[in-house]
Amino acid sequence: MRTHFRRPDNESGFATVMVSLCMAALMGLTALAVDLGRAYLKRSALQTAADAGALAGANSLLAAGKDLDKLRLIVTNYTTRNLTDADGPAKALTDADIVFLRDGVPDEEQPNQVEVTVTLSGERENAFPLYFGKAVGKPAMDIVVTSRAGLAGMCSSKCSKPFVVPTKYEWDDDAAPGTKYYQNGTLDVDSPQEMATIVVLGYTQDDVGTQIVIKPGDPSLAIVPGQYNLVDLPPVNKGDPITGAAMVKENIEGCTGSNSYATVAPEDELLLEPGNSAGPVKAGANVLIGLDPYATWDTSTNSIEGSSFSDPMDSPRVVIISFYDPRYPPSGGRNTLMVYELGAFFIENVDSAGNVTARFINTVAVDPDSDGTDCLLRISRLMLDSSRS
Numbered sequence: 001m002r003t004h005f006r007r008p009d010n011e012s013g014f015a016t017v018m019v020s021l022c023m024a025a026l027m028g029l030t031a032l033a034v035d036l037g038r039a040y041l042k043r044s045a046l047q048t049a050a051d052a053g054a055l056a057g058a059n060s061l062l063a064a065g066k067d068l069d070k071l072r073l074i075v076t077n078y079t080t081r082n083l084t085d086a087d088g089p090a091k092a093l094t095d096a097d098i099v100f101l102r103d104g105v106p107d108e109e110q111p112n113q114v115e116v117t118v119t120l121s122g123e124r125e126n127a128f129p130l131y132f133g134k135a136v137g138k139p140a141m142d143i144v145v146t147s148r149a150g151l152a153g154m155c156s157s158k159c160s161k162p163f164v165v166p167t168k169y170e171w172d173d174d175a176a177p178g179t180k181y182y183q184n185g186t187l188d189v190d191s192p193q194e195m196a197t198i199v200v201l202g203y204t205q206d207d208v209g210t211q212i213v214i215k216p217g218d219p220s221l222a223i224v225p226g227q228y229n230l231v232d233l234p235p236v237n238k239g240d241p242i243t244g245a246a247m248v249k250e251n252i253e254g255c256t257g258s259n260s261y262a263t264v265a266p267e268d269e270l271l272l273e274p275g276n277s278a279g280p281v282k283a284g285a286n287v288l289i290g291l292d293p294y295a296t297w298d299t300s301t302n303s304i305e306g307s308s309f310s311d312p313m314d315s316p317r318v319v320i321i322s323f324y325d326p327r328y329p330p331s332g333g334r335n336t337l338m339v340y341e342l343g344a345f346f347i348e349n350v351d352s353a354g355n356v357t358a359r360f361i362n363t364v365a366v367d368p369d370s371d372g373t374d375c376l377l378r379i380s381r382l383m384l385d386s387s388r389s
Contacts, residue, residue, distance in 0.1 A: 043143050171187050231322065
């Protein structure tokens with residue numbers, strides 16, 4: 001005998017209710033996932049905008065210096081061009097959201113970092129809208145991102161020019177009384193008494209704007225007979241230097257010669273290029289000047305004015321050269337010299353005698369492979385953002 005059981009009607013109704021509840025929960029989770037995904041993408045886009053503004057501001061610290069209004073304008077332009085109209089750019093980024101710092105501490109006198117905060121919020125009336133959040137009483141959400149970029153010291157660079165000059169130093173011009181070297185206004189490398197008094201100071205931020213002759217054309221200005229501050233590249237320890245005035249000229253004019261082969265860094269060994277090479281040096285320097293002919297050095301602001309480049313640091317007249325330790329000066333002939341540090345100059349003028357005059361500045365290293373807090377060259381880099389801490 002078989003027994004038949006009939007499923008109660010109320011049990012099938014219960015299953016229907018459970019399926020409906022599960023479907024509702026699944027739809028809710030799907031809606032939440034959609035809104036969270038959109039919010040994640042928006043946060044990423046805002047972070048990109050903040051990063052772009054902070055990096056642009058850090059790069060411009062070298063050129064704009066203490067002109068904070070100009071810096072804020074640069075930061076605003078680079079940030080807002082990465083925002084959409086729906087973000088309300090003028091609300092998302094205000095002047096108060098751009099902060100200048102020095103080593104992480106707010107400082108508008110000598111900043112070396114720029115921090116940018118981009119905000120979408122209900123308070124600013126530009127909160128990020130949610131498609132499905134309205135169903136649970138949350139039609140929009142706040143998103144805030146922050147980015148900080150700054151200038152870091154770099155010790156090495158490619159594309160350095162074929163000049164080498166002594167770093168900043170002091171010496172006692174009274175050290176050799178009764179000799180021709182006494183109080184003649186120049187360091188005499190043939191005077192043991194004077195050489196013993198050298199104190200190496202090195203260039204710092206306080207020296208920006210200092211004018212020096214980076215390449216003498218007048219033989220009386222040569223530190224030793226036959227040496228006119230010229231070197232062959234690449235460094236001896238990194239390749240085979242190419243000698244001759246033709247390569248000196250090419251290395252002055254750009255970065256397609258032997259100065260593109262390797263970086264130059266402290267403790268590298270440079271081969272000296274003896275001789276004046278006045279014609280090639282003058283021609284090469286005049287090529288650089290001709291690429292940005294209206295750029296001048298403004299002594300009142302200690303900056304480059306009149307450049308045809310939106311960022312004066314991009315001017316071909318901004319060059320990187322090597323410094324040597326004046327306690328170990330060059331000697332005559334095709335000898336070598338050790339690099340003490342690298343620095344940058346704005347090529348100001350080359351006269352009829354071939355004297356190349358320049359102003360000490362800060363600039364960005366090219367393809368650097370070493371860094372250090374005490375180095376004179378700079379590179380801008382992100383130091384903090386809210387998506388990476």
